[in-house]
Amino acid sequence: MNPPDPLDSPGGPASRGEFLLDGLNAEQARAVQHPGGALLVLAGAGSGKTRVITHRIAHLVLGRGVPASRIVAVTFTNKAAGEMRQRVERWLGSGAHGWIGTFHGLCLRILRRDGERIGLGAGFSIYDTDDQLSLIKRILKAEGTDGGNETPRSFLSSISRAKNALRSPDEQEHSARSPEARLRAQVYRLYDAALRRANVVDFDDLLVRTLELFEGEPEIAAGYAARCEHLLVDEYQDTNRPQYLLVRQLASHHHNICVVGDEDQSIYRFRGAEIRNILDFERDHPGAITIRLEQNYRSTGRIIGAASAVIANNVLRKGKTLWTDNVAGEKLELFRAPDDRTEAAWVARRVKELTVEQGYDAMAVLYRTNAQSRQLEEVFRRDKIPYQIVGSVQFYARKEIKDLLAYLHVAFNPADDVAFRRVVNTPPRGIGGTSLTLIDDVARSTGLPLMEASAHALDQSLLSSRAAKQLHGFIDFIADLLTRSDDAPVAELLERIVESVDYEAFLEKSYPGASADRIENVQALISAATEYAEEEGDEATLEGFLDRSALVASADEVGERPGVTLMTIHCAKGLEFPTVFLVGLEEGVFPHAMASGTAEDLEEERRLCYVAMTRARERLLLAHARMRRLQGALIPHPASRFIDEIPADALREIRDESAGFFGEWDASAAPARRGAAESSALRAARGVRHATAAVTPRPQSPPDPGDGFAVGSLVQHPRFGGGTILDREGRGKHLKLTIQFSDHGRKKILPAYTKLMVEAR
Numbered sequence: 021m022n023p024p025d026p027l028d029s030p031g032g033p034a035s036r037g038e039f040l041l042d043g044l045n046a047e048q049a050r051a052v053q054h055p056g057g058a059l060l061v062l063a064g065a066g067s068g069k070t071r072v073i074t075h076r077i078a079h080l081v082l083g084r085g086v087p088a089s090r091i092v093a094v095t096f097t098n099k100a101a102g103e104m105r106q107r108v109e110r111w112l113g114s115g116a117h118g119w120i121g122t123f124h125g126l127c128l129r130i131l132r133r134d135g136e137r138i139g140l141g142a143g144f145s146i147y148d149t150d151d152q153l154s155l156i157k158r159i160l161k162a163e164g165t166d167g168g169n170e171t172p173r174s175f176l177s178s179i180s181r182a183k184n185a186l187r188s189p190d191e192q193e194h195s196a197r198s199p200e201a202r203l204r205a206q207v208y209r210l211y212d213a214a215l216r217r218a219n220v221v222d223f224d225d226l227l228v229r230t231l232e233l234f235e236g237e238p239e240i241a242a243g244y245a246a247r248c249e250h251l252l253v254d255e256y257q258d259t260n261r262p263q264y265l266l267v268r269q270l271a272s273h274h275h276n277i278c279v280v281g282d283e284d285q286s287i288y289r290f291r292g293a294e295i296r297n298i299l300d301f302e303r304d305h306p307g308a309i310t311i312r313l314e315q316n317y318r319s320t321g322r323i324i325g326a327a328s329a330v331i332a333n334n335v336l337r338k339g340k341t342l343w344t345d346n347v348a349g350e351k352l353e354l355f356r357a358p359d360d361r362t363e364a365a366w367v368a369r370r371v372k373e374l375t376v377e378q379g380y381d382a383m384a385v386l387y388r389t390n391a392q393s394r395q396l397e398e399v400f401r402r403d404k405i406p407y408q409i410v411g412s413v414q415f416y417a418r419k420e421i422k423d424l425l426a427y428l429h430v431a432f433n434p435a436d437d438v439a440f441r442r443v444v445n446t447p448p449r450g451i452g453g454t455s456l457t458l459i460d461d462v463a464r465s466t467g468l469p470l471m472e473a474s475a476h477a478l479d480q481s482l483l484s485s486r487a488a489k490q491l492h493g494f495i496d497f498i499a500d501l502l503t504r505s506d507d508a509p510v511a512e513l514l515e516r517i518v519e520s521v522d523y524e525a526f527l528e529k530s531y532p533g534a535s536a537d538r539i540e541n542v543q544a545l546i547s548a549a550t551e552y553a554e555e556e557g558d559e560a561t562l563e564g565f566l567d568r569s570a571l572v573a574s575a576d577e578v579g580e581r582p583g584v585t586l587m588t589i590h591c592a593k594g595l596e597f598p599t600v601f602l603v604g605l606e607e608g609v610f611p612h613a614m615a616s617g618t619a620e621d622l623e624e625e626r627r628l629c630y631v632a633m634t635r636a637r638e639r640l641l642l643a644h645a646r647m648r649r650l651q652g653a654l655i656p657h658p659a660s661r662f663i664d665e666i667p668a669d670a671l672r673e674i675r676d677e678s679a680g681f682f683g684e685w686d687a688s689a690a691p692a693r694r695g696a697a698e699s700s701a702l703r704a705a706r707g708v709r710h711a712t713a714a715v716t717p718r719p720q721s722p723p724d725p726g727d728g729f730a731v732g733s734l735v736q737h738p739r740f741g742g743g744t745i746l747d748r749e750g751r752g753k754h755l756k757l758t759i760q761f762s763d764h765g766r767k768k769i770l771p772a773y774t775k776l777m778v779e780a781r
Contacts, residue, residue: 066318320349406583
């Protein structure tokens with residue numbers, strides 16, 4: 021059965037609560053009330069663009085009578101989309117916000133519904149970067165080449181660039197001139213064929229194959245465009261060519277398109293983003309209205325003034341003059357370190373000093389490249405400063421998580437060869453290299469996926485008796501998972517996998533003394549599956565959980581663990597922190613040496629600096645090192661030109677070069693102060709919980725069933741807050757509670773997988 025049409029989702033009753041223009045400034049209100057047609061909202065950093073989008077959606081429904089189901093809003097991260105949905109639901113009620121999500125999420129829904137028209141099977145899988153690299157390595161091995169000077173990752177980058185430019189394998193081969201280009205084109209062709217054979221798409225395909233569907237089936241494209249009465253696009257400056265064409269297709273019927281963006285924050289050209297999409301919007305849409313949001317609500321006056329002075333040096337911009345009513349604030353600190361170790365030590369010292377005023381979670385350290393985190397991590401570990409790195413190994417990219425998801429993937433899509441290879445002998449079950457080589461040979465000779473080739477090899481008695489027995493067991497286990505997936509929650513499927521293959525024992529044996537964190541990750545995955553079921557209710561499916569897992573991005577994990585956030589500036593886009601450290605401000609580092617070739621490259625680096633500076637709300641601290649280690653040698657680096665572009669009166673220079681790598685300092689007062697703040701927060705949370713519980717109607721309570729979850733009990737859920745148990749079914753691990761939450765409506769909860777706290781009577 022096809023999933024619901026993403027543009028025909030049901031909407032709830034509209035609540036005519038507070039007046040939607042309250043609290044908006046004049047330009048925000050103009051954008052919210054725009055009557056229709058093309059609208060470009062140039063939204064400076066911290067100018068309230070999300071407020072404009074969400075208020076406009078609510079205004080269209082409540083003030084103009086547009087059905088919520090005919091409004092589509094797209095952005096770039098799940099985190100941003102989730103925030104939009106929550107805000108809109110304040111006015112329209114749960115589920116009545118139209119379709120709000122990412123470009124990739126929208127295209128996935130479209131392909132799930134209509135992808136069979138272009139040859140995609142109903143159960144297609146999505147490959148992440150690791151899966152893609154694994155496939156490319158297999159292709160290179162099968163072709164008998166190591167790729168020469170190319171790495172699997174460089175082949176993947178070449179394929180991604182080709183897809184974002186909408187070049188097919190045929191076009192890539194036709195334009196190849198050198199032997200290296202011909203090899204890249206050949207790998208692209210084999211890679212594309214392997215994806216189609218395995219009923220798989222990658223992230224680029226979600227966009228490209230949706231365009232393929234629209235171009236090959238114009239009546240389908242017209243149907244979506246007709247139902248998309250109003251289209252709103254966030255972060256329009258980051259759109260690439262496929263996204264630009266998708267936007268044009270969806271807006272082609274009603275022409276009610278509102279794009280919000282900031283050309284000064286266009287920083288993803290390496291991913292195919294085209295700044296011309298926003299610069300040329302008025303040319304593409306004659307008669308378009310342009311509204312500038314220039315009042316900044318996020319940062320202090322000095323931060324805004326400094327960032328504006330830097331970005332004013334760019335030529336490729338439409339121009340805005342940011343201003344703020346916020347306080348002027350402190351001057352920007354600038355530390356000129358003798359070397360990179362001293363730079364890291366200074367950051368750690370200032371972090372500890374600042375914890376007297378704020379928690380570690382309020383601070384972020386931004387850098388140009390991932391390699392710069394090493395020195396920071398060393399000194400943070402030495403000084404016992406908690407931290408999290410965003411954009412390194414994400415939760416869903418960890419081995420144990422990918423192993424368990426691969427079991428689900430191969431059950432959902434038996435043609436998924438990468439998932440099959442990952443788990444057919446994980447944990448080891450006696451299906452070794454010889455058996456897998458034989459299965460590979462059968463697959464190549466028959467053109468079958470590996471799962472079917474395995475069954476064929478068993479039918480033909482091609483394997484040893486021991487390997488055949490183990491392979492039979494594996495295939496039967498996967499078939500059992502598929503059968504159970506129709507009724508059992510995903511959390512139960514994961515538990516069955518972990519128990520049946522004794523996965524925790526495998527982790528303990530594989531990582532002696534270091535398995536605890538990995539086992540904890542396994543439990544966290546089961547919890548994630550439970551949360552998904554709670555949020556989706558009766559709509560929860562294995563397909564939906566796998567789709568959600570595949571679409572998680574780096575920025576979605578910010579704040580998942582306590583501590584100072586360490587990340588590249590690219591990962592920081594869309595985030596904000598009270599205190600931001602920007603390190604490595606040196607020529608060759610930032611701006612990066614690879615970006616010194618053209619004026620356009622340098623302008624993108626300057627936009628990146630502007631983005632970094634405007635992540636700070638209250639305090640911005642800058643640092644550069646005169647000498648930085650490269651392959652063990654200290655290399656001199658002059659200070660970045662971006663420092664020179666900041667007005668001198670906005671800076672306070674720090675020249676304390678005594679804070680060396682092994683420097684000491686006293687921050688003994690910080691833990692007590694932070695602990696007091698945490699206690700206040702806990703007291704406030706308890707107050708809110710009891711206040712919420714007090715207004716929740718309590719049904720008549722039957723006798724206590726003995727597990728503490730009696731009907732009528734008041735409970736506290738870590739995500740949904742306070743609620744009341746209305747009904748219960750099942751027992752033990754299979755106990756399912758129906759709970760009415762004050763702020764999130766009625767949901768079905770599996771307490772075995774959730775930290776559900778029962779209020780004392």
